[in-house]
Amino acid sequence: MAIIPATWDMYDLIQGFLQAPAYHLIFEALLMVLIAKLFFSKSYKPEKIRLSEKEKEVLVKEWKPEPLAPDVPDDHPALQAMEKYCVDGAVGKTVNINGKDCINMATLDFLGFIGNKEIEEEAIKALNKYGVGSCGPRGFYGTMDVHLDLEDRLAQFMQTEEAILYSYGFVTIASAIPAYSKRGDILFADEGIGFAAQKGCVASRSTVKWFRHNDMEHLEELLKEQEVEDKKNPKKAKVTRKFFVIEGIYANYGDICPLPAIMELKRKYKVRIFLEESMSFGVLGATGRGVTEHFGVSIDDVEMVVASLENSMASIGGFCCGTKFIIDHQRLSGMGYCFSASQPPMVAVAASKAMELMQNNPVMLVKLRENCERVHKAIKDIEGVEVRGSPLSPVIHLQLSEPAADRDLDMKTLLMVQDKAISQGVAITPARYLDNEEHLLPQPSIRLSVSSQLSEEEIDKSMDIIKAVFRSVLSGNTAGHGGGGDSAEAHS
């Protein structure tokens, strides 16, 4: 190899190449063939659609904008209610309807914090200091000291490591579920869970297995079925997360979840828990910590407790609390947290103040419990009406014990009850649902809400009125059916 000077740096290397073993050269030749094959195979280009001017015009012409808001039927309940009733002032313990003060048993304001002067003062102070809006999402200039204070307060109160605030109660559970449960995971959900939790289940894209409302046997059946499945494919089971989705007090039924039984199943089948406490936070337990305190279950055993601040706390927003790593995950994966503007600071301050009032004055919880029991006792025996709900629950559903086949007919009866009760000074309302979107539409009912502010006399008086109204409407209703017959006769 005289061409290459022996002193050149590359000399050795080139020598190595020229003396390369045959197997190596064959291997390299094969690789060259592979590269050639790659480059000569037909190239696929990710699609780029290019439209000509003509096509663009056609598309623009074809486009018809949808109406910004769909047409609302004239008999929409919201419109009818607006025509019929006009509420003036704050919706507190009493509510002024059409110029008449009524005892309010319709608003979910269990501790009577709506219209509380102390809270209002604090909120106004915050308004003067921070202005109204919070400027942006929490991760994007929207975090104020009051948000952090409220998170700390909630975590401390709930005795968990950390809490996270959402700016709207509905999205709290609807974001928390999809943050953890993904495609391929399994949610064991109670059929009675509220609409927000249902939407969370849908948004998670997980497999949802519904068990009958508060039916532990059915739940265990489903878990056993799942266990058999898991044994067939243990590798897959290892990466499948399983969750219970339950509520403390079910908003749609007013009963309490059997938490101890659920904890047992949780331990036995290794499932995590999403616990929705919107109705039980600030209601159950000696200090208002919710259903865990009520049953004496350690909150550390429940992975995630989610609650809205819109009921007992009479504010806006919601929170989720648990261990540090569970909560921190949501700060990047909770859609409602990441992508919506944080609570207005004054609202956070109002919630903080409400928490403070509740903590300093736990007597109001005792009072609330007494009031709930009193209402339950009083309302028990109306003929033709079934009372749903636990005696400790401030949400009570009054259903017709003989529902008609037609849902609308029952609703009409209940609306008559509502109208009569309001005219006699007690504001009540039927429970409203999005009929076509609920997983399992509950039977029509009047949803009573009990406040700790009500005195015994007020409760007795309003219970008497409600009972009397139900009696007169139900006895009149049979007559009403007859009346229908009458009008038919009149037509003939």
Place this chain on the structure above:
Amino acid sequence: MNVGVAHSDSNPNHSVYNSKGIWVTYILIIFLSHLFILSVPFFSVAIAWTLTNVLHDVIMFMMLHITKGTPWETPDQGDARTETQWEQIDYGKQFTATKKFLTTVPILLFFLASFYSKYDKVHFILNASVLALSIIPKLPQLHGVRLFGINKY
């Protein structure tokens, strides 16, 4: 990532390798790591090249063929949880420019490592076996195939 560009894809893994400058960045990272390894005093040139090749192939194998789903992006709710990063590139289409590029680079690296290790037998065995890690899982015939059920779930 498509920095400064709004994309409406809930899974950016589909298009991340088509972003501007990402091929150059990839080559630069290999080159700089190689320089770094070369600068270690007791490594000969041959060892440095083999080490570059081995590290590159093993790391890329972990990045492209072991990691599944969308570890840093959650909005797809686990849609791609059964697919490796390689299978997600360009929506799983074969013979795209990105895929050709990503297949060619380890082969060229192997040529270089062979050349600088003077076609030594030990180096050849090492380099060729890690090259297999980089080439075999990329073959179109093995799209979505999990040999012996490894890494299936």
